[in-house]
Amino acid sequence: MDAIIKIVGTQNYNLDSADAIELVTDGVYEYSDGEAEIYYSESELTGLEGTSTALYITPEEVRMERWGTLTSTMVFREGLRNDFLYETPFGKTIMGLDTRKIFAHFDEEGGNMIIDYVLDMDHALSGRNQFQINVRKRENKE
Secondary structure: OEEEEEEEEEEEOOOOOOEEEEEEEEEEEEEEOOEEEEEEEOOHHHOOOOEEEEEEEOOOOEEEEEEEOOEEEEEEOOOOEEEEEEEEOOEEEEEEEEEEEEEEEEEOOEEEEEEEEEEEEOOEEEEEEEEEEEEEEOOOOO
């Protein structure tokens, strides 16, 4: 179904500051048998213009795939460390993430998700991050 997707991402680089980005965009949402899929295009606001994002949400994990100007596959699972290849036009690097907490509730009409995780590059802490996603059916106004 066509959906309105609201994403709020917060990055904490140190104890004193946090940067937040909010994006509201059109996308596609699918739900079946307790699993959800979300698709949307990144924008200039996120710094990832030209990149498409897909989120695959199951009761066990959330997988985020990005392709276009940036390519990566991140797997979020509570208590699990995931190393992944992060490819940009400027080069490639291995990054790691350690998922602290996932809350996800989705049904046929949409839903909400919060993921809290720590990101590192070459095992050097990059920051603690959180993103929140709200998905709802796009109402067609004619």
